[in-house]
Amino acid sequence: MLEQITTFGKQGMVYRRGHQIVLENERTGEHVAVKVVQYDSMQGWLAENGEGDWQWYHEKDNQNWPEDTEFWKYIKKVGT
Structure with a gap:
């Protein structure tokens, strides 16, 4: 039961x-x-890059995006 409660998201x-x-x-x-500023399962990540600019990084899971949209996937936490 405890493991079910502490496992969040697609990749934990x-x-x-x-x-x-x-x-x-x-x-x-x-x-x-x-x-990360915000995460949304439909939009992806609203995040701040190294220059301090905020940008949406869209996931490919949502098939409603136009053809030329750049898609991003989660790799790891910084420093791990």
Whole structure:
């Protein structure tokens, strides 16, 4: 029962405000370290990059995005 309660998200990770994570661009393979501002299962991550700019990083799970949208996937927490 306790394990069910503490396991969150698709990969057992809670994308909370302030968490620093690494995302990978699925088209180019580029990795980027960002600080999560907000996570939404439909939109993806609203995150702050190294220059302090906020940007949406969309997940491919939502099939409603246009063809030219760049998709990102979660790789790991920063520092792990």
